[in-house]
Amino acid sequence: MAEHWDVVVVGAGTAGCPLAARLADAGRRVLLLEAGAHHPDPAAAPAELRDAATLRAAVSGHPANWDLPGLLPGGREVRVPRGRVSGGSSAVNAGYFVRPTPADAAGWAAAGNDLWAWERLLPALCRLESDREYGDRPGHGADGPVPVTRPTGGPPLACAFAAAAEELGLPAEPDKNAGAPPGYGPLPRNVVDGVRISTAAAYLAPRRGHPGLTVRGGVRVLRVLVERGRAVGVRTTAGDVRADEVVLAAGAVGSAHLLLLSGIGPPDRLRTAGVDVLVAAPGVGEECSDHPLVYLPFRPRAGTTAPPGGSPLDGVLHASSAGAEVPGDLEVLPWLAPFAQVMTGHAAPEGEVVEVGVGLQRTAGRGRLVLAAADPAAAPVVEYGHLVEEADRRRMREGVRLAAELLRTRALAGLGEPGAVPAEDAALDAWIRDRLTTAVHLSGTARMGPESDPGAVVDQELRVRGVEGLRVADTSVLPRVTSRGPAATAVLIGERAAELMVG
Numbered sequence: 001m002a003e004h005w006d007v008v009v010v011g012a013g014t015a016g017c018p019l020a021a022r023l024a025d026a027g028r029r030v031l032l033l034e035a036g037a038h039h040p041d042p043a044a045a046p047a048e049l050r051d052a053a054t055l056r057a058a059v060s061g062h063p064a065n066w067d068l069p070g071l072l073p074g075g076r077e078v079r080v081p082r083g084r085v086s087g088g089s090s091a092v093n094a095g096y097f098v099r100p101t102p103a104d105a106a107g108w109a110a111a112g113n114d115l116w117a118w119e120r121l122l123p124a125l126c127r128l129e130s131d132r133e134y135g136d137r138p139g140h141g142a143d144g145p146v147p148v149t150r151p152t153g154g155p156p157l158a159c160a161f162a163a164a165a166e167e168l169g170l171p172a173e174p175d176k177n178a179g180a181p182p183g184y185g186p187l188p189r190n191v192v193d194g195v196r197i198s199t200a201a202a203y204l205a206p207r208r209g210h211p212g213l214t215v216r217g218g219v220r221v222l223r224v225l226v227e228r229g230r231a232v233g234v235r236t237t238a239g240d241v242r243a244d245e246v247v248l249a250a251g252a253v254g255s256a257h258l259l260l261l262s263g264i265g266p267p268d269r270l271r272t273a274g275v276d277v278l279v280a281a282p283g284v285g286e287e288c289s290d291h292p293l294v295y296l297p298f299r300p301r302a303g304t305t306a307p308p309g310g311s312p313l314d315g316v317l318h319a320s321s322a323g324a325e326v327p328g329d330l331e332v333l334p335w336l337a338p339f340a341q342v343m344t345g346h347a348a349p350e351g352e353v354v355e356v357g358v359g360l361q362r363t364a365g366r367g368r369l370v371l372a373a374a375d376p377a378a379a380p381v382v383e384y385g386h387l388v389e390e391a392d393r394r395r396m397r398e399g400v401r402l403a404a405e406l407l408r409t410r411a412l413a414g415l416g417e418p419g420a421v422p423a424e425d426a427a428l429d430a431w432i433r434d435r436l437t438t439a440v441h442l443s444g445t446a447r448m449g450p451e452s453d454p455g456a457v458v459d460q461e462l463r464v465r466g467v468e469g470l471r472v473a474d475t476s477v478l479p480r481v482t483s484r485g486p487a488a489t490a491v492l493i494g495e496r497a498a499e500l501m502v503g
């Protein structure tokens with residue numbers, strides 16, 4: 001006899017942990033299943049999951065990384081890291097914790113999702129955070145589970161970037177989470193004393209022993225069980241589990257993959273992969289979005305960068321391209337330590353460059369998630385549509401030129417040497433194409449929208465169309481990726497999904 005729960009949540013990730021915790025608080029009997037390891041005591045978790053000065057758990061081959069295949073336009077392969085551990089990607093990421101902007105929310109609402117308008121999200125945004133600097137201000141929270149801090153006392157390079165932005169006359173944006181006009185400002189992070197606070201640490205650890213919440217790590221869900229049009233549970237590597245409701249919170253790759261494996265997706269693609277069609281849902285995996293990213297090198301003088309153990313991130317610039325659809329669609333994020341240090345924790349050899357990331361935060365181009373085979377063990381492939389549209393190439397050129405200008409300011413002059421960036425459009429396009437990568441902010445693989453939208457997979461209460469008792473609650477549902485990093489938005493989705501489910 002399979003076990004029976006009120007709700008089974010698939011994926012103890014950035015959104016799944018807050019969702020499961022809030023549902024349990026509301027009296028539901030919740031089973032939270034995670035394919036990766038679960039570390040109930042955050043203090044006893046492996047050091048690389050805790051250490052926010054590095055991305056050591058996001059390297060290929062680490063057990064906490066799904067390490068998925070991706071393809072850029074032109075066929076260049078990229079590896080796509082995703083967290084495979086309780087806390088999900090919030091347990092392995094860079095700890096950048098910036099809210100979606102009011103313009104992002106306005107876009108979701110305008111796409112037919114008025115439950116996701118800014119005013120309706122603000123209570124959950126306040127509830128989820130404990131902002132150490134601005135918690136007592138209106139529109140902020142002081143006692144939520146996720147601590148939000150801003151860097152202080154960075155290395156010389158950090159101060160120089162702030163001065164460089166000022167020298168270019170760019171506005172200051174002291175609180176990146178205030179929904180104010182974009183500019184340069186300190187980066188809010190879910191980091192305390194150098195320790196990354198994942199959603200597993202923030203939401204699950206305080207509920208150890210909660211009678212309504214059972215968390216199981218090392219259990220991979222293989223597909224959703226559907227009977228007579230209703231989800232009745234999930235098939236897992238540890239047997240079947242039955243529940244009144246099933247929520248997929250397995251991330252923008254994992255949730256769409258599970259829908260496809262369950263026969264819910266574009267019929268042609270399902271048949272090609274050898275999966276029987278249960279529900280024709282043309283939008284699953286299609287038209288997803290992410291942030292194209294390129295890095296500009298800067299060779300720092302000795303003693304100007306973050307030492308091992310110091311925060312490699314400090315400030316971030318958001319600026320608007322010409323004719324920007326949303327404010328601050330260009331992001332310039334300086335790394336203050338060479339990646340050789342960030343990926344290992346060891347000091348990089350002297351003279352190693354630091355990278356200044358330029359992200360295009362709003363794109364016309366779309367990608368898709370392709371089901372490789374009916375076997376759940378076969379990884380799906382993310383095919384990116386980065387910079388295939390001229391409008392995106394133009395904006396990326398603008399972003400790169402802005403970053404290059406920043407690196408040539410007097411403020412940075414004594415601290416190192418910027419790498420050369422071509423001036424002409426065609427040469428710059430080629431330079432960008434050679435360096436193009438992705439910010440791994442994949443979103444929109446099962447987007448929400450009204451019935452009139454044929455590509456919408458879930459309604460705005462996150463219910464999958466065509467199957468009763470099945471929802472998706474993670475960054476898959478975003479109509480398009482946020483114009484900031486999506487980690488804070490994923491926590492918001494978990495919080496908001498619980499609100500919508502509890503009523």
Ligand SMILES: Cc1cc2nc3c(=O)[nH]c(=O)nc-3n(C[C@H](O)[C@H](O)[C@H](O)COP(=O)(O)OP(=O)(O)OC[C@H]3O[C@@H](n4cnc5c(N)ncnc54)[C@H](O)[C@@H]3O)c2cc1C
Nearest residue numbers: 011013014015035088089094096221251254475485486487
């Ligand atoms: C290396 C890296 C750095 C990043 N840095 C930042 C940053 O600093 N700031 C920012 O805003 N964004 C960052 N991002 C992106 C951001 O962290 C993610 O977009 C966001 O956390 C995704 O949340 P989610 O809940 O949608 O999915 P996830 O947090 O990825 O959670 C999905 C969970 O489901 C589990 N799962 C998947 N499939 C199954 C299955 N079949 N059965 C059981 N469990 C399953 C996974 O193991 C995982 O725990 C980064 C991402 C990565 C990978």
